[in-house]
Structure formats: C-alpha cells, structure tokens
Amino acid sequence: MKQRAPLTLAAVTAALAALTGVAALTAPATDGQAADTKAATAARMPVERSLLVCPGPSSSDIAETTYTAFTPGAPAGAGKGSARLLGATAEAKPVLEPKEPGKPFGATASGADAPALTGSADGALAPGWTAQLTTKVSVGRTRGVLGVGCTAPGTDFWFPAVGTAKGREDYVHLTNPDDAAAIVDIKLFGPDGPAKPDVGSDGIRVDPKSTKTVLLSTLVPGAQLADATAHVTTRAGRVGASVQVGEEGVGADWLPAAADPAGSLVLPGIPADATSVRLVVFVPGAEDADLKVRLAAPGGSISPAGNEQLHVKAGMTAAVDLKDLTRGEPGSLLLTPSDPKKSAPVVAALRVVRGSGAKQEIGFIPATAPVGVRATVADNRPEENTTVLALTAPGADAKVKVTASPGTGGGEPASQEVTVKAGTTQTVALAPAGGKGSYALTVETLSGGPVHAARTLSLPHEGIAMFTVQAFSDDHSTVSVPKAAQDLSVLTR
Numbered sequence: 001m002k003q004r005a006p007l008t009l010a011a012v013t014a015a016l017a018a019l020t021g022v023a024a025l026t027a028p029a030t031d032g033q034a035a036d037t038k039a040a041t042a043a044r045m046p047v048e049r050s051l052l053v054c055p056g057p058s059s060s061d062i063a064e065t066t067y068t069a070f071t072p073g074a075p076a077g078a079g080k081g082s083a084r085l086l087g088a089t090a091e092a093k094p095v096l097e098p099k100e101p102g103k104p105f106g107a108t109a110s111g112a113d114a115p116a117l118t119g120s121a122d123g124a125l126a127p128g129w130t131a132q133l134t135t136k137v138s139v140g141r142t143r144g145v146l147g148v149g150c151t152a153p154g155t156d157f158w159f160p161a162v163g164t165a166k167g168r169e170d171y172v173h174l175t176n177p178d179d180a181a182a183i184v185d186i187k188l189f190g191p192d193g194p195a196k197p198d199v200g201s202d203g204i205r206v207d208p209k210s211t212k213t214v215l216l217s218t219l220v221p222g223a224q225l226a227d228a229t230a231h232v233t234t235r236a237g238r239v240g241a242s243v244q245v246g247e248e249g250v251g252a253d254w255l256p257a258a259a260d261p262a263g264s265l266v267l268p269g270i271p272a273d274a275t276s277v278r279l280v281v282f283v284p285g286a287e288d289a290d291l292k293v294r295l296a297a298p299g300g301s302i303s304p305a306g307n308e309q310l311h312v313k314a315g316m317t318a319a320v321d322l323k324d325l326t327r328g329e330p331g332s333l334l335l336t337p338s339d340p341k342k343s344a345p346v347v348a349a350l351r352v353v354r355g356s357g358a359k360q361e362i363g364f365i366p367a368t369a370p371v372g373v374r375a376t377v378a379d380n381r382p383e384e385n386t387t388v389l390a391l392t393a394p395g396a397d398a399k400v401k402v403t404a405s406p407g408t409g410g411g412e413p414a415s416q417e418v419t420v421k422a423g424t425t426q427t428v429a430l431a432p433a434g435g436k437g438s439y440a441l442t443v444e445t446l447s448g449g450p451v452h453a454a455r456t457l458s459l460p461h462e463g464i465a466m467f468t469v470q471a472f473s474d475d476h477s478t479v480s481v482p483k484a485a486q487d488l489s490v491l492t493r
Contacts, residue, residue: 044478050129053240054085054117054150055173055254056211057109057135060142065114067096068379069131070104070405070440071121072477081123085131085150087115088175088211101125104378104440106408116211117150118177118240127477130440132378134468137252138461141169144251144361145459146244147468149377153177153238157257159230160317161280161349161364164188164195164217166224167248170255172214172232175240176206182237188220189229189282193315195220206239216243227319229282229347232257250353250362253468258366261285263343265367267350268332268425269390269454269469270295270325275360276353277322279333281346283312289344294334294423295325296392301334301423309338312346332392332425332452335367354465361466370450371400372474376442377455382407382435388456389428389441393420396449403442404430411435420451443472 057065069085085096095117098105101124109115121129131150137143153175162170176182184204188195201219206212216230217223232241246252259265261284270277283289289312294301304325312318325331333350337343349366380387391400403415411432420426432439443453453472460466 042480042482045481046127046478048122048126050121050126051152051177052119052129052131052150053153053175053177054131054133055148055175055240055242056116057114057133058137058142058146059112060137060140061111062139063111063114063135063137065109065133065135066106066379066438067131067133068104068106068438069096069098070376070378071098071101071125072128072374072376072442073102079124081121081125083119083121083125083129085117085119088118088177088209089115098125102405104405104408104438106438116173116175118175128374128376128475130376130378130475132470134379134457136459141248142246142252144253145457145466145468146253147457147470148242148254148256149470151240153240155234155238157232157241158347159232159243159255160258160282160347161255161351162216162228162230162243163226164220164223164228165226169246170216171244172216172230173211173242173244174206174214175211176208176237177240178237179208180237181208182206182239183235184239185233185235186214186219187231188216188225189315189317190223190225191227191317195223195225195228203235227280227317229317245364247362250360253363255349255364256366258347258349259369261345261347263337263345265335265346265348266332266392266394266452267348267365267367268392268452268471269365269456270331270333270350270352271354271456271467272326272328272330273354274326274352275324275356277325278319278351279322279348280317280319280351281310281312281348282317283314283344283346285345286314287344288313289346290338291346292336292338295331296334296394296423296425297329297331298424298426330388330390330425330427332390334394354467359464361464363467363469365454365469366471368452368454368471369473371443371445371453371472374442374444374477375453375472375475376440377470377472378440379438380441380455381438381457382431386458387429389430390425390454391418391420391428392425392452393422393449394452396422398448398451399446400451401444401446402428402430404432405440406432407435407437407439409436417446422449
C-alpha cells in the first residue's frame, strides 16, 4: 500500500476553508505532548462570512417596501465587520449597509422598481446575519402585506401550496448572486402526479448577478391546479428562490421554501383568528404516506374532528380543508406518521386566510426546521398587537430565551425566558423598552427538546386584517472545525 504523507496545517486549513467558505481556523497549541492518533474533537467557531439573497418585492407601483437587516450581538473579541445589501443587477447599488451587531438597520423603497438584493456580511456582522423585506400594497389585485426573510442561495427547494388555477398568479423568483450563470429546472406536481410541462420549460437560465421571475401557469399551459407542489432545482450554479402568490379576492403574500422532506413536520404559528386553514402535502419518494394530523394549542395537542388522518400517494399532492381549526386560539400543526415503523418523507405548507367576504387576506406557513441554537426574524413593529411570536415544542418540554433588540430608531433591548410544554404552542408579545422603529426578535434554545417558532406581523388596513408569517430557522452562526493535531494524516483516510 502506498504510504500517505502527513498533511501540513496550511493544507488542511486551505481545504477546510474551501469546504465551509466561512470557518474561522486557529493554529493548534504546541504543548510538547505526543499527538493523539484519533481524530481530534471538533470546535464550534463563528462564521466569518454570510451571504443572503432577497427577491424583488413587488410589481405594484404603489408598493411600499421596508428592508431590515440585523446581526445578534457578536462574541467577545470578534472585532469589526461590514455588511451590504446591493441591488441584484449589474449596477449593484447599495440599498442597506448595517454598521454594528446588536442593532437593526432599515431602508425603504417605493413602487415596482425596488430591486431584488444580494449581499454579504463579514467579521463581527456575519454570525447570524438576518435580513427581511416587508411590503405593503394597499389596493389592487395584489393588495396585502407581503413578508419574506432573505435566504442563503441553494440548489434544491420545495414549494407545496402553489397553484395555477384561475384567479391565481404564482411567480417563482430566482436570483443568482454569483459570477456564472445558473441553470434552473422547475417541476410541478398536482393531485394526479407530475404535471405535463410545456416544451422548453426546463433549463431556465438565470444570468450572473441577475434575477428572473417565472409565472408557474406558463410552465403547464391549460392545467388548472388549485393545489400543487413546485420543485425547484439547479443543474448548474445556485440561486435564491421564493414564490410570490397572488390570489383574486384574498390578496398576496410570499410562500417561502418548505423544510426538507421528513417523516414528521411542524408548521408553526397559525393565527388565532384564522378563518380558513388549508393543508397541502406532497410525497417525493416512492412510498405512500399515512399521516396523523394534530393541532398543538396552548393547552395541549388535539386532533381536528374529521381530519385526524391523511393518506397521500407517492409522487402526488394532497390537500385538506381544515377550516377554522384554531377556533380563537393560536396553534401549530403537527404531522407525524400514523405508524412510526412506516415513515415516508413528505413536504407540506399551509394556506391561511384571515377575515371574510371582501376583507379577506392570505398568508402561508411552510413546514419549518427547529430553531436550533439561535434564530432571528427582523422587522417587528412596536405598535400594540402587531407582532405575535408563537413557540411550539412538538416532542418534549423546552426552555428558550426570547430577546427583542433595540428598534431602528432607538430603545433598550428586552429579554424573557419561556418554558414551552411538550405538544403545546405558547405565544409571546415582547418589544424593546422605549423602542422606536422596527426591531428584531431572537430565540435561543436553553434546554429540553426542539422548538419551532414563527412570527405573525399584522398591519391592518381599512378593515382588512393584512398579515404575514415568518418562520425562525437556525442562523448557523458557527461552524464545526476539527482541532488540528501534529500528525494530520488521519484526515485523509
């Protein structure tokens, strides 16, 4: 067998940096002890660079958009940092440039010319960097409050609850932050399986440093899909992807990508006054899924009458109308296998309506991953009853710490520890003391089981309960970096 030469620290450092893109690496201590032949324990280190992509906010000339960016407090000794959100065009004009961690920064834009954004944060501003765009359109077909968190670019996205039926206009927004073109495929799956695509609908090119919108109904001409699932993947490059939904009579909002396929899912933060809740589920694998449906309410978990179980065929999208299942109490939907020994991965999202008649408003809640160590949602408003945080512990009791940052116009941060009982949803209304302007909410897991969280922002207008729901997801502000030993050849095995 050919003997491998021990790697140098510089070589390993370069390889790890290439893999993570963000890891902070330090040299090993030289204490004279013999090198351990086993793999050294990994250390958690703050990321040194974060990248986010934000879609173009609206096609309406009367749209008013607020961009907000925030980084939680930096660890001691993190030094200075920089962050910029730029228009995702060749001109790349700065829209927002945060200056320090622990304080949110905001900017506004008007009309249909507000751009999609790309941006990066370095140094002390990188760990946990979060950005949010919130758009209010007061009248017209796409009226409503549309909110979405900016995301890291990726290569694979699931969007249950899209549609191509009459009265729906669903646009996939694709933004390419890189210097090479991205090639994107979009597949649609309805109640009978894959929808027959139009010729040329695959291989959508998104030029470097640019954004493209695709109307889903143009991909499957003639198909009237009230409930469908879109699968967005890239053959080359990476993109940021979100779906903007407009529905006649109930307004508009963003549908973010759902959590990756899994046997059990949590869809957190259904408003207490929801008048209609529709669950859309898709099975991407080869096995059918049989699911137990439960609502995690403040007092415990209950099964919605008549909808305790859901059967979904492989490769097909299923939908069920849960009506006003919250009945005046906030809640979160829990999906688990009917038989724990037969678990088929699924993706899911909720279409939620508040109000009635001509004063309805639509929003979406995709299945989400747990909060993890820490997660943040920016652009919360200090006015009474505008911001409600929902926390759900699906399997075991958990304790979290919730922190409201200062506002963009000042104020003092506020914190609160919350215990969430297993199988329940608890709500928190927390704002900075004397806060002015929008603020960020950060949730940190202290102990116990996983916690899922979502924030509802309500901005009523002329009797319409306009709202948007944003989920919290782990900010991945640290990366695991192996501690180097004197003999690093073990890393080549």
